Amino acid sequence: MARPERPGAGRPAAPAGAATAQIQTTQQVFTDTEGLLASLAGRAARGEGGRLETIYKVSSAIGAIADHDQLLDRILEIVLDQLPAERGFILVDEKGDGGFRVEAARDRRTGKLEVPPQVSMTIIQEVARRREAVLCMDATQDARFSHGLSVARLSLRSVMAVPLLERGRVAGVIELDSSQASKAFSRDDLEMLNGIALQASIALERFRLQGDLVREQRLSTIGAMASTIIHDLRNPMTAIKGFAYLLGKRNPENHECVGVIVAEVERINGMLQEILEFSRGGTSLQVADADVGVLMDDFFRTLERDLAESPELVLERRVDYRGALPMDRERMRRVLFNLVHNARDAMEGRGRLLVGVARDGDDVVFRVEDTGKGMDEETQARLFEPFFTRGKKGGFGLGMAIVQNVVQGHGGRVEVASAPGKGTTIRVRLPAGP
Ligand SMILES: Nc1ncnc2c1ncn2[C@@H]1O[C@H](COP(=O)(O)OP(=O)(O)OP(=O)(O)O)[C@@H](O)[C@H]1O
Numbered sequence: 470m471a472r473p474e475r476p477g478a479g480r481p482a483a484p485a486g487a488a489t490a491q492i493q494t495t496q497q498v499f500t501d502t503e504g505l506l507a508s509l510a511g512r513a514a515r516g517e518g519g520r521l522e523t524i525y526k527v528s529s530a531i532g533a534i535a536d537h538d539q540l541l542d543r544i545l546e547i548v549l550d551q552l553p554a555e556r557g558f559i560l561v562d563e564k565g566d567g568g569f570r571v572e573a574a575r576d577r578r579t580g581k582l583e584v585p586p587q588v589s590m591t592i593i594q595e596v597a598r599r600r601e602a603v604l605c606m607d608a609t610q611d612a613r614f615s616h617g618l619s620v621a622r623l624s625l626r627s628v629m630a631v632p633l634l635e636r637g638r639v640a641g642v643i644e645l646d647s648s649q650a651s652k653a654f655s656r657d658d659l660e661m662l663n664g665i666a667l668q669a670s671i672a673l674e675r676f677r678l679q680g681d682l683v684r685e686q687r688l689s690t691i692g693a694m695a696s697t698i699i700h701d702l703r704n705p706m707t708a709i710k711g712f713a714y715l716l717g718k719r720n721p722e723n724h725e726c727v728g729v730i731v732a733e734v735e736r737i738n739g740m741l742q743e744i745l746e747f748s749r750g751g752t753s754l755q756v757a758d759a760d761v762g763v764l765m766d767d768f769f770r771t772l773e774r775d776l777a778e779s780p781e782l783v784l785e786r787r788v789d790y791r792g793a794l795p796m797d798r799e800r801m802r803r804v805l806f807n808l809v810h811n812a813r814d815a816m817e818g819r820g821r822l823l824v825g826v827a828r829d830g831d832d833v834v835f836r837v838e839d840t841g842k843g844m845d846e847e848t849q850a851r852l853f854e855p856f857f858t859r860g861k862k863g864g865f866g867l868g869m870a871i872v873q874n875v876v877q878g879h880g881g882r883v884e885v886a887s888a889p890g891k892g893t894t895i896r897v898r899l900p901a902g903p
């Protein structure tokens with residue numbers, strides 16, 4: 470589609486001393502449709518109807534597209550069609566911790582960018598901090614942005630970025646940039662982008678709410694399934710445990726095997742119970758002072774049995790702390806198993822698996838480190854999302870969601886360090902208590 474003749478030919482000229490960067494921010498971030506329409510009506514009256522048309526295009530695209538990524542890409546396509554930018558990006562801060570990630574990227578000449586190039590995070594952070602749009606005429610000359618790596622590398626000159634607000638929070642940013650010298654963008658362009666951002670914000674919120682609803686429905690279905698399964702399994706499990714115990718009594722030489730049968734039955738019960746509790750909206754913890762040494766010995770005993778099937782996998786134990794820790798021991802055992810299972814899957818049967826625990830100031834830190842395939846950025850960002858599973862057959866996508874739930878229930882946190890092809894280290898940090 471040909472880009473219409475740009476209105477705004479009579480832009481304000483750059484003031485004297487163009488070497489000084491021109492940054493403008495606008496307070497005019499429309500947070501309601503009425504404000505936006507009023508502004509657009511004014512523009513239409515001034516013969517700037519092309520802009521109104523663009524907003525209509527965005528709004529109908531939003532209504533028609535059901536796929537999140539496709540929607541973001543379409544918005545960028547329309548934006549680049551209307552505004553004189555070379556590249557456009559939509560970044561989203563999914564977790565609300567300021568970690569903006571590029572979710573859509575487009576280049577005017579080459580179209581959709583599958584592997585998003587570098588974006589100037591300095592400018593994005595500025596938009597997030599101020600919660601308002603930024604128009605920068607010459608980023609390379611601006612003291613606030615020029616130190617940014619990508620600003621220098623890409624010799625970005627004109628940048629325009631607007632926030633995507635979701636209930637007052639900056640949930641994302643639309644950024645347009647150009648390596649052209651100053652005056653690539655006008656304040657009119659910025660206002661237009663603000664209008665589009667409002668539409669995009671509404672669409673993103675709609676997707677998020679739909680996602681929450683689907684997750685809730687899936688969880689409640691799984692909860693119903695788990696409770697039926699647990700109910701049906703309870704009798705046979707009790708029978709297996711009871712008869713194993715009897716066998717052990719009659720033949721003391723079977724004592725060890727019986728111990729394994731009983732422990733494994735309990736493990737199955739524990740797993741089912743864990744899924745059931747999680748799907749019912751939370752894990753009820755029974756926290757008591759327990760011995761980390763006992764937990765680890767018990768854990769390694771079962772793990773060694775599991776690892777007997779993988780002779781090329783080397784287990785390294787590093788237990789540097791064996792003291793007391795307020796915890797739900799059974800739940801923490803399950804946390805370690807979930808982490809180790811993921812590590813094993815990632816290593817595909819070979820490599821080095823380190824499982825350790827150490828004291829670190831006021832915390833006790835458990836560590837599971839593998840030499841497996843590692844995780845890309847997107848996987849890391851979505852790791853704790855219920856039902857997020859990637860690259861596995863039969864993964865439920867609940868392991869890490871449960872881990873985080875249990876760890877947060879202890880007042881602790883999970884730290885992830887991973888890179889594709891370089892392995893993964895997960896640390897679980899729990900407060901050691903008074
Ligand atoms: N140590 C790891 N190395 C590489 N990828 C990992 C690692 N741990 C988790 N992942 C990735 O994160 C995804 C989510 O993990 P999670 O444990 O929540 O679910 P799952 O293992 O797929 O299924 P479930 O644990 O419910 O059987 C995994 O599918 C995998 O792609």
Ligand SMILES: [Mg+2]
Pocket residue numbers: 807810811867868869
């Ligand atoms: Mg898992």
